[in-house]
Amino acid sequence: METLQDLIRQLGGHGGKPALTAFFKKRVETWSFGRLAGYAHRLAPGLGAQDLRPGDTVGLFAPNSPEWVAACLGSIEAGMVPVLIDAQMGDEDLRHVVADSGMRWVFTTRRGLQRLERLNPEHNLRPILLDADPDDARDWRRYCSAAESTAARAVADDIAVLFYTSGTTGAPKGVPLSHRNLVANLQAILDLEVVRARERFLLPLPLHHVYAFTIGLLTPLAAGVPVIFPQSLTGPELLRALKEGKATFLAGVPRMYESLFEGIETRVRQRGRLAECLFHHGLNLAVALRRHSEIAIGRSVFAPLHREFAPDLRMLLCGGAMLAPDLAFRLTGLGFDLATGYGLTETSPVLTFNVPGRARFDTAGAPLPGVEIRIAEPEPPAEYGEVLAKGPNVFAGYRNLPDKTREAFTANGFFRTGDLGYLEDGYLHLVGRSSEMIVLPGGENIRPEYVEEALSRGSYIKEAAVLEQKGRLAVLIVPAPAATREGGDVEALIRKDIESQSRRLPSHHRIGDFAITPDPLPRTHLGKLRRFELDEIFRTAKRKGEAAAGETGPLPFERMAPEDRQLLEEPNALRIWNWLAERFPDVRLMPDTNLQIDLGVDSLEWLSLGLEMGADTGVELDEEAMGRVQTVRDLVREGAETSGGAEGVPKDPLVRLSRPDALLDPDQRRWIEPPGTWSSALGILLFGFDRWLMERAFGVNAEGLDELPVNQPFILVPNHVSYLDPMAIAAVLPREQLLRTCWAGFTGVMFKNALMRQVSRSTGTFPVDPRRGALASLALGVLALRRGNNLVWFAESSRSASGELQPFESGIGLLLRAVSVPAVPLWIGGSYTALPVGSWVPRFRPIELRFGSPATAEELEQEGQGEHPDQRIAAALRDRVARLGSRARAI
Known part of the structure; x- marks a missing residue:
């Protein structure tokens, strides 16, 4: 195999074997090798019939899909040069790539075309749509032809694909990779025999990046094994693709594996402290054995976990950035094989590789066969030299940037990677980027990644980015959720964390200043910091001071992680x-x-x-x-x-509530059925004991009971400050009213165990369960009222932690509109003093209840303020309850 055209022409030999599997919302689409090869072969002459010639650039601006692959391979087969463009690229970078690449045709989607036209309404790009309807003249299948391609056969030094760097230091640079570059890297990976004959590759990474393109797509296709595209980068969709796609091989980046491991830990933690303790003890043992021997127990010890998450997954491949050694050992301790690699877009991309079985995870791995690695002499005051590389996979130079190309190579033809490191026992150790090294006025060399890793161990620090400001080390901090949830001084918590973690660092690595930003740090798709943006973000955050951590409004789209931007499409x-x-x-x-x-x-x-x-x-x-x-x-x-x-x-939820039975399953409906003789008797006993307890211990008394409707059901709407509130209501309701009253009870309290469920059943309490969906609990309330029962509904979202009346949720408004019954406002005073939120020991203080006049939904809607009728009704009811409380306090 000398060119990618050779690879394309070999695909058809695998016939009907699956080549590409793509997951969508409600379907899974699979293309065979024969189908993929057929489209590529037919697309090549179709493109040649347009005003395109071998060597011309053709844009690919779309998310991963089988159509994307067909378009790319068809273009290569025709001798054109696909320009692989990040579908999430910013506007300025996208304009640059379109202009710099010189492309006139572009494979894209309808959404992508809208963006291209918005950026440049007068562009002369000719679109070919990968998601068009078959009758659309721009549909990519219309460019397929049964004619033989007339394109000349490519030679090894011809440009095969044009990539653009991810822009960590400025505008993206065009990186043309030849057939020789890509085939050399591809063949070297295959020769390592990491990919087995029955592999199934899961590729969640975007194909515009050379790591995903070469390792995630070309390698499995060359090996004759299928590639799986998940619907999105979200955790549930990755798990779905892993399970349903029976993936054995996952190509990812460090941030993905960090999230994977955190997800596993979270799932274990939810199963209780014992499960969490056993998990960590077992993992520590498995890691220790893997570190110091060839014994691997993780697959057996964590077999249930593997069955739950990914039954067939055996191999994890990590690239794009350095994987933390501790995380690498944890993943292998769980029972996965792990391979890591290092390289750059300019090197097609892999230079060094850690092969399972002889991997050293504290290094970047050993050079691939055919790759020569050297370390340049350190330039004072640097301690380490720059990593230099030469091999058939190294590119020849940047597009349209002759000066940058000259700077990128040494006099003897070695490519300057820009990374600093050293070789030891044939393995490459990396210590940072030369362009990112910070040199302080005193001559001290600071590796920002080293400091960032130490600071990120803090409990209140989610992300850290180190930079130089006014001759001192500074750090930009994104607070962890714990910092904002504790309700204290976020800046003080962050400062404490910085001071604590800095003690582990040499004195000249200590932080002299910091700023807090609520937004995620700017990163590329592979998780690398876009450091050239940090200075402006730091200064902006510093100007805002404490307000920086308390900004309001939605996070700007361009500051989101790539997977979140993709989700919002x-x-x-x-x-x-x-x-x-x-x-x-x-x-x-x-x-x-x-x-x-x-x-x-x-x-x-x-x-x-x-x-x-x-x-x-x-x-x-x-x-x-x-x-x-x-x-x-x-x-x-x-x-x-x-x-x-x-x-x-x-x-319209009101229409749906007109048929409440349709919103409920039999298990839900049973809660408003008559409880039966034994349960009813228990309920009478419980109500009797409650009345005795509330009168004797809390001196409960009520005013306005004569306001309660006698001949029709009603909804009682009280304030809610204590667990004693429903007990106080039950103690004062007339017996005939009480026995035909239902209660809405939150599942987290009234249904958390068998005893509480029985108490709820006996007292006519039905579950308010958020997990059942928004309308299910309201539907239970509608059924209860239609059957002639009264209903007690706490319209605040929860008990008031301060004792103050909270806003009423609009659900009460919808409930009153769905059932033509009056609402009775109720003020409960004294229960907060007797048993406030957070306390479990009651104080025997008087409790009083004041019932207000009943009101219909129509009356309340006219009184209240709000955008929707439900909100106006809820607001009016709250005002009525508040007035009852004011009168009670005045008396």
């Missing part, structure tokens, strides 16, 4: 993100924002949030989806994967 996901930004304007909305802790979404708030989201966006989540949601990213992802949500067609 889904219409439902973007709709939910924009809706959340409007719903929570006073917080810094980020993908990692925790709904419960950061936004205060708790218990009944889940109901209103889901209802409002369904009404405003048309996207509703089922029980299973709600149970998976913890962060904004989770909510957006679940919405993206849910059908519905078409523009302008929100589902």
Whole structure:
């Protein structure tokens, strides 16, 4: 194999064997080697029939897909040069790439074309759409031809593909790679025999990067094994592709494996302290054995974990950046084989490789066969020399940048990698980038990655980026969630962490200044810091001072991680993100924002949030989806994967509540059925004991009981400050009213064990369960009222931690509109003093209840303020409860 054209022409020999498997929302599409080869062969003469000639550049501006691969291989077969463009590239960089590459044709998608036209309405690019309808004249399949290609056969030194660097230090540079470069690297990897005959490659990385292109795509295709594309980079979709795709081989980057390991730890932690303790003891033992012997016990010890996460996965391949040695050993301790590599776009990309069985994870690996590595003499005051490389995989020079090309090579033809390191026992050790090395006025050399790694171990530091400011070391900090959740001085917590972690560093590595930013640090797709942007971010954060950690509004799109930007390309996901930004304007909305802790979404708030989201966006989540949601990213992802949500067609929850049975399963409906003789008797006993206890211990008394409707059901809407509130209500309700009253109880309290479930059953309490979806609990309330029962509904999202009245959620408004019954406001005073939030020991203080006049939904809607009828009703009810409380305090 001398050229990539040789590889393409060999694909058809694998016939019907699967070559590409792509996961979509509700389907999986598989292309055979024969189908892929057929499209490539037919596309080549079709392109040649246009005004394209061998050597011309053709853009590829689209996410991973089988069509992307066919377009790329067809272009190479035709002798053209595909320009692989990052689909998430910023506007300025995208304009530069289009102009610098000289491309006139571009394979793209409808969304990509819209962006290209927005950036340059007068562009002369001719689009070929990879996702067009078959009757669209721009559909890529229309360019396939049965004619024989007339393109001349490529030679090894011809340019095969044009890449652009990820732009960590400025505008992307064009890196043309020849057939010789790519084939040499490809063959060297195959010769290591890391890829087995029955492998199934999972490739979550974008193909515009040379690591994903060479190692993740060309290598498995050359080996005759399939490549799997997940639907997205989110955790659930990766797990789906791993399991359903039966992936054995995963090509990833360090940040992906960090997230994978954190996900495993989180899942174990959720199973209790014993499970967590056993997991870590077992892992420590497995790691120790792997470090000091050839004994591998991880696959056996963690067999249940492998079955749950990825039953067939055996090999992890990591590239793009250095994987922390500790994490590498943890992954191997779990029972995975692990291979790591080092290289650059300019080297096609692999220079060194850590082969399983003889890997040294504290190094970048040993040079590939045919690759020569040298270390240049250190230039004072540097301690380490620059890594130099020569081999058939090394490119010849940058596109349109002769000066940069001359700077990139030594006089004897070695490529200057820009990395600093040393060789020991044939293995390459890397210590940092020469361009990123910080030299302080005193001559001290600082490796920023070394300091960043130490600082990032702090409990309150999520990300750290070290830079030089006014002759001193400075650091830009992204706080960890723990820093904001503790409610204290974020700056003080960060300062304490910096001081604590700095003690591990040499004195000249100590931090002289820091700034806090709420936004993720700017990174490339592979997780590398875009350091040239740090100075401006630091100065901006410093100007804002303490306010920098408390900014409000949504995180700008361009500052998001690539996987989050990709997620928001889904219409439902973007709709939910924009809706959340409007719903929570006073917080810094980020993908990692925790709904419960950061936004205060708790218990009944889940109901209103889901209802409002369904009404405003048309996207509703089922029980299973709600149970998976913890962060904004989770909510957006679940919405993206849910059908519905078409523009302008929100589902009307009022219409759906008109048929409450359709929203409930038999297990839910049983909670409002008559409890039976034994349970009813227990309920009478419990109510009797409650009345005795509340009268004797808390002197409970009530005013306004005569306001309660006698001949029709009603909804009782009290404030909520204590677990004693429902007990106080039950103690004062007339017996005939009490025995036909149902209660809405949060599952986290009233249904957490068998005893509490029996108490709930006997007292007529049904579950308010956020995991069941927004309408299910309301549907139970509707059924209870239609059957002639009264209903007690706490309209605040949870108990008030301060004792002050909180806003009422709009779910009460929808409930009142769905069932034509009056609402009775109720003020409960004294229960907060008797048993406030956070206390489990009651103080025997008087509790009083004041019932207000009943009101219909129509009356309340006219009184209240708000955008929607449900919000106006809820606001009016809150005002009525507040007035009752004011009168009670005045008396």
